[in-house]
Amino acid sequence: MNQVLHKPDLPNEEMDLRELFSAFWEGKWVILIITVSCIVGGAIYALKLPNEYQASALLAPAQNEDGSRISGQLSGLASLAGVTLGGGDANKTTIAKEVMLSRAFLGDFIARHEIAVPLMAAENWNSGAGEWVYDRTLYSAERNEWLLDENGESLAPSTWDLVKAFREQLTVSENKDNGMITVALTSLSPNAAATWLRWLLEDINEHMRAQDISDAESSVAYLEEKLEETSIAGMQQVFYQLIEQETRTIMLANAQREYVFKVIDPPLAPEEKAGPKRGLIILLAGMLGLMLATIIIFFRVVLKTGRTTSNQQELSGE
Incomplete structure (x- = not known):
């Protein structure tokens, strides 16, 4: 007896494009509703963000070629005398860039110029009144003090928190073709951005000059x-020349105001905001809403197709 096996018809689980459309x-x-809602929400969020301003300065390495030449000529004599001349082969500009971003230097800079409160507690800048608008949950401008948290501990930021916040606002870039350096600083206040950047450049020049003077004096x-x-006349001559070189270093350091960085284009208070990009925020919010709505409709089609397939299987079983 021949048995004929009948293969049951499997339901088509692939979604029809026509059904999907x-x-x-x-x-x-x-x-439409989800997309418009996301656009409106993004617009409200973007409008609540405070304006940010960026001040920048163009710098050139202030290198002393004459001093470098003399240092090279005396390097052999210094090695004979067992002395290492200050300056070495390290690039002062490179060292100054790293020092400018270091935790020790920035921590001292923030404390010296007393910018911790506007750096961490300011939430906006009132251009009409010319004053900071502080976050009342962090800082009390009336009492001029940081507030306390639920445990009674001060909300004052640590030095590391201040340094991280300042680094996020500071950018240093170098043009490899001509060696020019651009330093930019972003702040909620255009005046603060320019003033803080000017202080920073003055302080790094002074810091590097004081360090070189201290090394030379030592x-x-x-x-x-x-x-x-x-008592050897030859060695005495070597020491006199080395002392002359170090004395020359001290004199040049005291004479140069812009010791490491020469300011070509000084920082000025910007007149146009650098951020936030409100148009881009609204566009991204609209795209997010469109994607979310598409995913919702897609899953609705999948669930509908799944229920239809399940009903067909139940009918076939009966």
């Missing part, structure tokens, strides 16, 4: 000590 057309109001003291210990 029909579902999107039927849900056009859902898509070298002079060491060389004078060695000079008194030797």
Whole structure:
């Protein structure tokens, strides 16, 4: 007896494109409402964001070629005397850039100029009154003090928090073709952006100059000590030349106001805002709403197709 096996007809689980397009057309109001809602929400959010202003300065390395040449000529004599001349082979500009971003330097800078409160507690800038608008949940402008949290601890930020916040507003870039350096600082206040950046450039020049002067003075003291210990005329001549070089370094450092960075284009208070990009925020919100509405309609089609398939299977089983 021959048995004929009948393969049951499997329901077609693939969605028809026509059905999919029909579902999107039927849900056009859902898509429109969700997209418009996201656009309105994005617009409200963007309008609540405070304006940000960016001040920038163009710098050139203030290198002393004459001093570098003399240092090179005396490097051999210094090695004979067992002394290492200050300056070495390290690029002062590179060192200054790293120091400018260092935690120690920025921590001292923020404390010295007392900008911790506007840096961390300001939520806006009142251009009409020319004053900061502080977050009342963090700082009390009336009492001039940081508030306390639920545990009674001060909300004053740590030095590391201040440094991180300042780094986020500071950018340093170098043009590899000509060696020019651009330093930019962003703030809620255009005046603060320009003023803080000017202070920063003045302080880094002063910091590097004071450090080089201190190193040179230490070298002079060491060389004078060695000079008194030797009676060899040749070595005495070497020490005199090295002392002369270090003294020259001290004199040039005291004479140069812009020691490491020469300001080509000084920072000025910007007249146009640098952010936020409100149009871009609204556009992204609209795209997000459209994607969300599309996903909702798609899952509705999937669920509808699944229920239809399940009903067909139940009917086939009966």
